[in-house]
Ligand code: SF4
């Protein structure tokens with residue numbers, strides 16, 4: 001997800017849509033797209049990058065991201081922070097992307113974008129996934145001869161694993177967008193941000209606060225969450241659905257004096 005729609009071509013595409021594109025070291029525009037870009041991160045992007053860099057999620061977020069809050073919904077997002085002097089991505093080097101194997105999903109997809117909407121149908125609301133092209137005039141990749149379908153491009157960029165991991169989070173964004181009501185207040189924003197992006201802080205919150213006195217969590221799931229960031233991220237999605245009142249994904253413990261025994 002990019003924040004700007006400036007260069008989005010307003011035509012819906014599908015996996016079989018074709019385009020000509022090539023990006024390589026030596027092309028005249030090499031790394032231009034890694035400057036002054038608004039790249040929104042997904043929870044899985046943060047997991048991959050913090051593991052790759054060997055730092056905590058807290059450190060990663062403080063050093064490499066800035067906060068963006070959607071005005072209408074109050075939804076907080078982590079955005080890659082460009083350097084103050086040159087306005088370039090902190091991972092950009094002379095050689096290109098220094099975190100290439102773990103580059104964020106949006107960097108993988110580019111110059112393709114992915115959209116998700118809920119459309120009305122006879123059977124009720126159905127989710128519709130579509131693609132579009134981002135045609136930045138400064139990107140010379142479109143002038144190259146190599147032809148792709150969007151399906152081929154996605155496979156080439158390793159987008160499947162990221163899409164699978166982000167599926168639930170995207171679903172939460174979609175359902176939030178469709179919801180009416182006031183934007184999230186600051187306290188909620190902080191909780192949503194922590195559960196979405198700050199996996200290490202969220203783990204401390206679950207295990208070191210009164211959370212487990214208040215909520216029932218499956219023992220096996222809990223054990224996994226102690227050491228496995230992906231299990232923690234998935235529990236974060238459950239927590240988000242609960243606090244955003246999307247679904248009753250958590251169960252409160254029954255207070256002893258309320259038990260019928
Ligand atoms: S071809 Fe496009 S994507 Fe590749 S480096 Fe140039 S601007 Fe970036």
Ligand code: SF4
Pocket residue numbers: 033034035037039089090091092093096097098099100103104107
């Ligand atoms: S993460 Fe890599 S590919 Fe993405 S903007 Fe930064 S340098 Fe470019």
